[in-house]
């Protein structure tokens with residue numbers, strides 16, 4: 001599957017999203033897209049437990065990136081690539097290519113309700129359509145995992161790029177998860193508005209209209225607030241800016257166990273083996289580098305598991321930088 005003929009940067013993608021919306025089929029909970037998984041044999045689902053929480057990987061799409069890996073990560077050395085290849089061999093395609101998955105995660109809480117972290121590339125006609133392998137398969141994956149979309153009461157968007165917000169609202173502007181608040185950093189929304197991004201009209205305004213937009217500033221406990229939390233654990237968003245101004249990660253913690261859903265804090269294993277390696281499409285590579293180094297150092301101290309959006313495996317150990 002190809003990302004299309006032209007190398008379209010994410011910045012350009014954000015600006016182009018305003019053109020979308022009219023005349024595209026609405027996809028909602030009651031529509032056919034949600035029924036795709038019904039009647040299918042459930043497939044094995046990768047998950048990790050952290051105390052009372054289960055973190056479930058939901059694979060939305062896969063494909064080759066639209067440019068070579070050296071072009072995407074210009075500072076990476078041969079030694080960096082060799083170490084990265086040992087860690088995530090599936091990411092290495094022919095001709096210096098980069099194969100990546102597009103993944104979301106659901107965090108099942110003891111109440112049986114879920115936090116969904118990111119919503120993938122989305123349906124045909126979603127903002128990622130110009131470069132990502134749409135349609136994604138998140139609705140089928142939720143069905144296979146036995147997750148009723150009505151039980152998702154919180155959606156965390158790590159950041160507002162097309163490949164992370166795709167199933168948040170339909171192209172007609174209806175929130176896909178009707179019972180959920182959508183947690184976005186205030187800095188992310190402010191930057192989109194300042195840039196005149198089309199994703200304000202596509203995503204932010206529909207969520208504001210229905211009262212489902214939940215803006216947060218900085219580190220914010222979503223569940224289990226307090227030292228131990230009601231169930232002895234916590235789900236917390238952490239600001240990890242750089243990839244975008246309001247990028248956030250999600251920490252799931254219980255006792256001494258930690259799992260971090262990292263969004264695009266790192267997009268390739270080469271940034272895990274060497275956190276100083278920048279990614280061409282980071283909004284601010286120096287800020288991104290500092291966020292990556294700080295989070296990976298902290299995660300390494302706690303022997304945390306990382307749940308990444310784009311590596312070819314859903315869960316990897318945090319390596320000490």
Ligand SMILES: [Zn+2]
Nearest residue numbers: 163164264309
């Ligand atoms: Zn991404």
